Amino acid sequence: MPKVTETTLEINLAALKHNFEFLKSKLQNNTLFLAVVKAFAYGSDAVVVAKCLQKLEVDYFAVAYINEGVALRKAGITTPILVLHPQVSNLNLAIEHCLEPSLYTLKILQAFERVAHQRNQKNYPVHIKFNTGLNRLGFEANELDLVVEELSKTSTLKVKSVFSHLAASEDLEEKAFTLGQINLYKSLSTSFIEKLGCPVIRHLCNTSGVLNYPEAHFDMVRCGIGLYGYGNTDKEAQNFQPIATLKSVISQIHLVTKGKSVGYNRGFISPEGSKIATIPIGHADGIGRHFGHGVGIVEIGSKKAPIVGNVCMDMIMVDVSDIECNEGDEVVFFGPEFSAETSAAAANTISYELITGISQRVKREVLDV
Numbered sequence: 001m002p003k004v005t006e007t008t009l010e011i012n013l014a015a016l017k018h019n020f021e022f023l024k025s026k027l028q029n030n031t032l033f034l035a036v037v038k039a040f041a042y043g044s045d046a047v048v049v050a051k052c053l054q055k056l057e058v059d060y061f062a063v064a065y066i067n068e069g070v071a072l073r074k075a076g077i078t079t080p081i082l083v084l085h086p087q088v089s090n091l092n093l094a095i096e097h098c099l100e101p102s103l104y105t106l107k108i109l110q111a112f113e114r115v116a117h118q119r120n121q122k123n124y125p126v127h128i129k130f131n132t133g134l135n136r137l138g139f140e141a142n143e144l145d146l147v148v149e150e151l152s153k154t155s156t157l158k159v160k161s162v163f164s165h166l167a168a169s170e171d172l173e174e175k176a177f178t179l180g181q182i183n184l185y186k187s188l189s190t191s192f193i194e195k196l197g198c199p200v201i202r203h204l205c206n207t208s209g210v211l212n213y214p215e216a217h218f219d220m221v222r223c224g225i226g227l228y229g230y231g232n233t234d235k236e237a238q239n240f241q242p243i244a245t246l247k248s249v250i251s252q253i254h255l256v257t258k259g260k261s262v263g264y265n266r267g268f269i270s271p272e273g274s275k276i277a278t279i280p281i282g283h284a285d286g287i288g289r290h291f292g293h294g295v296g297i298v299e300i301g302s303k304k305a306p307i308v309g310n311v312c313m314d315m316i317m318v319d320v321s322d323i324e325c326n327e328g329d330e331v332v333f334f335g336p337e338f339s340a341e342t343s344a345a346a347a348n349t350i351s352y353e354l355i356t357g358i359s360q361r362v363k364r365e366v367l368d369v
């Protein structure tokens with residue numbers, strides 16, 4: 001791999017293909033695969049990831065918001081796109097770009113029906129979401145008849161799928177709760193489809209659901225984090241390959257004598273003299289202040305260097321007293337050999353937050369081998 005000369009997020013498409021094939025190997029042959037590419041494909045690059053998966057004939061994409069779907073369409077993505085969390089303010093755009101909304105309240109259902117009707121749509125594909133215990137988005141079980149009635153009144157909309165989302169699919173201590181959600185979803189979706197009287201795709205599982213609840217795959221699964229290379233146990237992590245590697249370089253090295261301080265608010269005082277390397281990445285790039293004071297660790301060569309003092313907006317300083325290194329040397333924050341999950345755990349967070357937080361200022365470089 002070429003050495004970087006500035007802060008760079010490398011995106012490895014071979015790893016993405018591997019993760020996609022691995023997840024597919026967990027499914028029945030006829031189970032559809034929806035790839036979740038919201039939030040810039042979990043902080044990587046949504047267009048690059050979606051183009052690669054479209055080539056691999058993924059069945060569906062999902063994004064959180066309409067604008068994320070518009071960006072994919074403008075980049076030439078033609079695969080169906082489910083919008084998980086559309087807002088009433090720009091439903092027009094969804095129709096203009098053939099984006100399929102998740103309808104989760106009567107208000108959004110009626111608003112979307114109105115907009116689609118105004119635009120003379122017939123059988124516009126929509127997705128109905130039920131709440132089965134996450135208590136975040138979705139119709140309640142007791143709204144089922146109302147939803148069916150509302151949908152029966154119009155030929156503008158056509159229900160393509162009915163779905164729900166698991167609250168704790170990664171946590172086997174919550175297995176009883178999850179099995180309850182699966183059962184509720186099963187009965188709600190069966191009754192919904194019966195009352196609607198036409199075939200509808202059923203889907204419930206995210207990545208952890210796919211791995212932990214093979215009996216609940218239904219007609220389609222929705223995978224995000226697994227595609228990007230993270231499972232939810234150490235054992236599963238071995239089956240995935242992180243697609244993103246965050247790298248930077250040493251800008252400058254300072255020799256700091258005993259008692260001298262480093263960084264804002266004199267966050268670090270050298271106990272007995274230190275060699276300190278400055279790296280051009282900070283909280284504006286997604287390395288939050290909680291990584292300061294030794295919580296965050298970077299790799300230089302194969303040696304580990306802790307962040308000293310406070311994380312600045314554009315820079316961090318790391319202690320390289322025991323590492324032979326030079327200005328211009330490469331620094332790794334996370335990647336296949338140095339998991340974002342481990343770094344995230346040190347800062348009391350999860351891989352999802354660390355990888356989705358890498359800001360748009362960081363250069364993306366695609367490795368396609």
Ligand SMILES: *Cc1c(COP(=O)(O)O)cnc(C)c1O
Pocket residue numbers: 036084165205206207208222223224225226
């Ligand atoms: C984000 C999201 C997913 C993907 O979950 P992973 O744990 O990343 O696989 C699936 N479904 C819904 C509704 C989501 O919001």
